[in-house]
Amino acid sequence: MKDLARKLKKYITIFILFKKINFSERIAYRFGFFLMSSAVFVQLFFNLFFIEIIFSWTKNIYGWSHYEVLLIVGTTLLLDGLMWTSCAFVHILGQHIKMGTLDFLLTKPVDTQFLVSIFRGDLEDIIRVATGLGVVIFSLTHLGNLGWEFILNIFWYLLLIANGFIIIYSIAIMLSAIKFWTIDSGGFHVADTIIRAAQYPTDIFSGKMMHFIFSFIFPLAFIATVPAKVLSRGFDGKLVAESFLVAGIFFLISRKIWKFGLSKYSSASS
Amino acid sequence: MLDLVGNKAIFFMSKYLLFFKNSISEAIVYRSHFFMLLVSQIISVFVFVFLWKAIYAEGNQIGGYSLNDLIVYYILSALLSFVIQGIDVAWRVGDEIRLGNITNFILRPVSHFWSTFWIIAGKAFLNLIVVGIIIIPVFFFYPEFFSGDINAIRLAGFIFSIIGALVIFMEFFYLIGLATFWMGDAKGFNFFVRMIMFFLAGNMIPLDLLPKTLSNINNFLPFKFMAWFPIAIWSGKIKIEAEIFFPVLLWILILGIFIKYIYKKGLEKYEGFGA
Numbered sequence: 001m002k003d004l005a006r007k008l009k010k011y012i013t014i015f016i017l018f019k020k021i022n023f024s025e026r027i028a029y030r031f032g033f034f035l036m037s038s039a040v041f042v043q044l045f046f047n048l049f050f051i052e053i054i055f056s057w058t059k060n061i062y063g064w065s066h067y068e069v070l071l072i073v074g075t076t077l078l079l080d081g082l083m084w085t086s087c088a089f090v091h092i093l094g095q096h097i098k099m100g101t102l103d104f105l106l107t108k109p110v111d112t113q114f115l116v117s118i119f120r121g122d123l124e125d126i127i128r129v130a131t132g133l134g135v136v137i138f139s140l141t142h143l144g145n146l147g148w149e150f151i152l153n154i155f156w157y158l159l160l161i162a163n164g165f166i167i168i169y170s171i172a173i174m175l176s177a178i179k180f181w182t183i184d185s186g187g188f189h190v191a192d193t194i195i196r197a198a199q200y201p202t203d204i205f206s207g208k209m210m211h212f213i214f215s216f217i218f219p220l221a222f223i224a225t226v227p228a229k230v231l232s233r234g235f236d237g238k239l240v241a242e243s244f245l246v247a248g249i250f251f252l253i254s255r256k257i258w259k260f261g262l263s264k265y266s267s268a269s270s
Numbered sequence: 271m272l273d274l275v276g277n278k279a280i281f282f283m284s285k286y287l288l289f290f291k292n293s294i295s296e297a298i299v300y301r302s303h304f305f306m307l308l309v310s311q312i313i314s315v316f317v318f319v320f321l322w323k324a325i326y327a328e329g330n331q332i333g334g335y336s337l338n339d340l341i342v343y344y345i346l347s348a349l350l351s352f353v354i355q356g357i358d359v360a361w362r363v364g365d366e367i368r369l370g371n372i373t374n375f376i377l378r379p380v381s382h383f384w385s386t387f388w389i390i391a392g393k394a395f396l397n398l399i400v401v402g403i404i405i406i407p408v409f410f411f412y413p414e415f416f417s418g419d420i421n422a423i424r425l426a427g428f429i430f431s432i433i434g435a436l437v438i439f440m441e442f443f444y445l446i447g448l449a450t451f452w453m454g455d456a457k458g459f460n461f462f463v464r465m466i467m468f469f470l471a472g473n474m475i476p477l478d479l480l481p482k483t484l485s486n487i488n489n490f491l492p493f494k495f496m497a498w499f500p501i502a503i504w505s506g507k508i509k510i511e512a513e514i515f516f517p518v519l520l521w522i523l524i525l526g527i528f529i530k531y532i533y534k535k536g537l538e539k540y541e542g543f544g545a
Binding site for chain 2: 029031032033034035036038039042043046049050053054057058059060061062175178179182184189190192193194196197200203204205206
């Protein structure tokens with residue numbers, strides 16, 4: 001137990017250290033940083049604008065009201081932002097596998113997957129986190145069911161978005177691990193598209209078959225729709241249990257695939 | 271005299287044809303990147319189709335678009351995105367300037383613009399072949415895709431508008447890449463403009479569904495020719511007349527002049543780092 005606590009402390013310290021380095025590295029070129037931040041801002045603006053245009057044509061999407069959909073959008077932005085600020089490196093791993101520069105990380109006395117995950121973080125994406133949080137709070141004030149029960153809902157929501165994060169992370173790791181075989185850079189598009197797809201209520205994929213696919217095979221539902229559902233409509237034991245189950249299984253599978261991929265890594269630099 | 275001009279033209283073509291061929295071979299080597307991009311476009315169409323289906327299921331009517339029109343719109347938008355916009359011209363040009371590789375072009379009798387142009391054309395050509403293969407199952411599973419009033423003139427207009435889209439896209443982002451001469455690294459700037467382009471080209475939503483003020487501003491920008499214009503021609507939203515292509519040619523010309531001027535100015539600033 002004591003050993004575990006010491007290990008945890010070590011990993012947290014490494015995480016904080018890396019983020020400090022990442023962020024100061026990012027801010028070193030101020031003008032570049034300013035432009036990157038503006039780009040993120042423009043992307044968010046058009047994204048939200050698109051949702052507003054949709055709701056100028058309709059009042060509901062499969063029973064989801066305007067503000068409920070915004071709650072899902074906000075949750076996705078929050079998770080997307082967290083992913084980019086903490087684990088941006090996962091998205092560009094291919095480049096380092098191709099160039100052979102991954103060696104540098106493999107030779108450190110820390111879990112490789114952990115180090116690879118946190119090696120890079122993009123500070124400008126904090127804008128996504130802040131906007132996401134803002135959109136969530138904004139939609140909550142319009143949904144207006146704030147009571148005692150609501151505080152409990154927030155608790156479940158936080159747990160569920162943690163699961164959502166694990167699912168996004170696991171998908172990104174699995175997609176990156178493919179690069180060990182294909183030796184190719186780029187291609188974070190798929191992970192990016194999946195995250196972007198999670199911002200619409202997954203009920204739009206109607207039908208039993210679709211529901212199953214988007215819950216368990218391609219678990220978009222548990223990224224943002226389910227957390228938003230529990231926050232706005234109250235606790236649902238079945239959904240919460242499924243969320244933990246899916247996140248756990250996905251994490252384990254991604255770790256297995258990562259380890260298997262890593263064993264296929266042949267350095268290109270030395 | 272004529273003979274000499276002919277020889278020169280052949281030499282010009284064969285020189286750049288090499289860039290075209292090399293670009294295709296390079297794209298074939300890195301197949302998975304290509305495949306990933308394709309998969310993400312397919313997912314994206316899938317999501318948009320279901321989203322609009324859900325909106326139509328509530329009994330709404332969106333602008334002058336039927337659900338079928340919108341599905342065709344998003345399929346074409348994704349295909350254009352894959353064939354043309356997936357190619358990051360500015361990134362490529364920017365890296366060549368930043369890392370000093372552009373020195374090779376200054377020292378050799380090849381134009382940097384034309385080599386980049388043929389490299390991009392090679393990639394787009396290969397992408398187009400893949401799209402051609404994908405369209406075959408669409409023909410069987412979704413024949414409505416071809417249900418519009420398609421005749422030889424419309425098809426010719428469509429092909430011309432796609433070539434126009436590629437040239438305008440290429441010229442525009444070549445210019446963005448040239449900004450590296452002054453910025454040192456124009457990746458942020460490139461990302462910024464790409465985000466604007468993605469929306470204002472009509473990839474996310476048909477441009478005639480946008481608020482009037484925004485479409486009016488957009489009419490003065492080249493973005494709509496990168497996606498919306500070819501799609502509107504295919505789906506019959508625009509009547510085919512010679513005049514509709516004038517703005518395309520005008521933009522190609524204006525951007526071309528800009529490139530010539532800015533490239534010259536940029537080289538005066540260039541210090542050849544890393545070379």
